[in-house]
Amino acid sequence: xxxxxxxxxxxxxSKEAKIALQQAAVCLKQGGTVVFPTETVYGLGADGLxxxxxxxxxxxxxxxxxxxxxxxxxxxxxxxxxxxxxxxxAKKLMDSFWPGPLTLIFExxxxxxxxxxxxxxxxxxxxxxxxxxxxxxxYSGLAVAAPSANRSGRPSPTKGIHSQEDLQGRVDLIIHSxxxxxxxxxxxxxxxxxxxxxxxxxxxxxxxxxxxxxxxVQTNRKINQKLTDQEQAASPGMKxxxxxxxxxMFLVTGEKQxxxxxxxxxxxxxxxxxxxxVVLAVEEDLSxxxxxxxxxxxxxxxxxxxxxxxxxxxxxxxxxxxxxIVVPLAFDLSRESVLYNRxxxxxxxxxxxx
Numbered sequence: 001x002x003x004x005x006x007x008x009x010x011x012x013x014s015k016e017a018k019i020a021l022q023q024a025a026v027c028l029k030q031g032g033t034v035v036f037p038t039e040t041v042y043g044l045g046a047d048g049l050x051x052x053x054x055x056x057x058x059x060x061x062x063x064x065x066x067x068x069x070x071x072x073x074x075x076x077x078x079x080x081x082x083x084x085x086x087x088x089x090a091k092k093l094m095d096s097f098w099p100g101p102l103t104l105i106f107e108x109x110x111x112x113x114x115x116x117x118x119x120x121x122x123x124x125x126x127x128x129x130x131x132x133x134x135x136x137x138x139y140s141g142l143a144v145a146a147p148s149a150n151r152s153g154r155p156s157p158t159k160g161i162h163s164q165e166d167l168q169g170r171v172d173l174i175i176h177s178x179x180x181x182x183x184x185x186x187x188x189x190x191x192x193x194x195x196x197x198x199x200x201x202x203x204x205x206x207x208x209x210x211x212x213x214x215x216x217v218q219t220n221r222k223i224n225q226k227l228t229d230q231e232q233a234a235s236p237g238m239k240x241x242x243x244x245x246x247x248x249m250f251l252v253t254g255e256k257q258x259x260x261x262x263x264x265x266x267x268x269x270x271x272x273x274x275x276x277x278v279v280l281a282v283e284e285d286l287s288x289x290x291x292x293x294x295x296x297x298x299x300x301x302x303x304x305x306x307x308x309x310x311x312x313x314x315x316x317x318x319x320x321x322x323x324x325i326v327v328p329l330a331f332d333l334s335r336e337s338v339l340y341n342r343x344x345x346x347x348x349x350x351x352x353x354x
Contacts, residue, residue: 002168004160006176007132020175021132025139027172028053033060035149035163036136037177038128040101040186040202041156041311042163043072043146044171045136054115054145060170063152068118070103070126070186072144074137082109082123082143089213090191096212099129101182101203105190116145126186132177148185149174155243155311155318155346158183162315183308184338189217198223201338203307219336224344242345245314247278247322249347254354256330260288262354263328267292270324278322280313282306285330293320300331307339314346 005024007017024034031053034045044060046053048071058065071082076094079086083106090104108123117123128134137144148156149163149171157163160176167174187202189209197218198206209217252263263279267289270277278293282300297313298306317325327347333340344351 002164002171002174004164004174004176006160008177009131012131012135021135021139024136024173024175025141028136028140028142028144031056032172033057034136035160035167035171035174036133036146037130037160037175037180038072038133038146039130039181040128040184041158041180041182042149042160043133043144044149044163044167045072045144045146048072048116048143048145049111049113051113051115054113057145057147058115060167061147061150061152063147065115066118067147067152068120068122068124069116069145069147070124071112071116072133072137072146073125073127074134074141076127078143079106079125082112082125083107084109085192087191089196089215092213093189093191093196093209094127097204098127099134100127101129101186102126103186103188103200103202105188105192105199107192122190122192124188130177130181132175136175153242153244155245155314156185158308158311162311165315179312180308183311184342187338190220201336201341203338206336224335224341226349243311243314243342244346244348245317245322245325247276247317247325249325249327249350251343251347251351252326252328252330252354253351258354259328259330260285262352263326263330264289264292266324266326266352270326275323276321277324277326278317278320280317280325280327282331285328293322295320303333303337303339307342310339310342310346 005020011017103124103126105122112123150157151166158180182203187204188200190197199220252259279289280295283296295313297309
């Protein structure tokens with residue numbers, strides 16, 4: 001049976017919240033699984049140094065065992081216990097962006113079980129900034145292994161109800177809190193090499209990383225590509241189908257007017273085949289699809305809002321029973337951006353050039 005509790009920023013200091021957090025910490029220490037909020041997305045946590053506890057995460061999510069999991073820590077000092085050969089570059093990034101939406105890849109120490117790393121010799125570490133996550137980490141004192149708190153492959157949860165939809169009856173405890181501030185997963189940077197490499201884009205951009213370090217930062221060339229079954233994912237989010245709605249999703253790219261025309265043609269074609277079709281678009285383009293099912297996921301003038309609403313919008317598509325989802329990218333969007341990366345993964349790399 002899954003227990004559901006509510007702890008948000010407003011009641012975090014209350015006696016009831018403190019008792020609930022202590023109970024959640026005990027659950028983790030006893031080998032249980034706890035869903036908790038972070039500033040990126042909700043995480044499904046377990047004691048990251050206990051093999052059997054980590055295995056429960058894979059079981060609850062239906063997650064492939066070679067897909068590494070991020071360890072969440074409450075204090076920078078824990079890095080020394082969990083990682084080896086910590087570079088000055090890594091220390092600069094920790095000082096600049098922790099706590100926050102940045103995950104760093106280190107050489108792992110012998111304390112970290114292979115179940116966390118997917119068999120890799122490296123470990124992913126993050127120090128979240130969300131006050132509820134920080135409180136849980138403080139009460140437990142653990143390094144908490146936590147991927148997104150959803151069934152594997154589904155859109156990541158940005159609200160407690162999303163995790164409840166996917167994991168009720170599969171985990172011990174769900175902490176419901178405020179919606180995630182950012183709404184997309186953390187930036188992942190490999191700091192095991194001479195020059196840092198971005199393995200997964202996130203809220204913290206390449207330009208921000210370079211500004212903090214004063215050196216060039218590389219981007220993994222396969223960041224927007226599909227890995228083969230034989231290839232090992234160096235970071236969560238690289239290999240398997242991720243963030244995806246149940247319906248088939250298509251991104252339409254190109255010059256604005258051509259994108260809109262191609263998108264409406266696709267919608268009409270799908271509807272003629274009796275397919276339940278939904279258009280996911282920014283508010284500036286919605287009127288072009290009058291008379292058809294649409295979901296607005298923000299404005300092209302504020303892409304932070306679009307990022308925040310993406311996963312919630314994909315779950316809305318599921319609730320509408322969408323069989324086909326058409327996403328007209330009729331606005332300026334860098335192919336290196338986190339938003340394009342997540343849209344591409346959600347569409348299983350299905351793009352239409354207008």
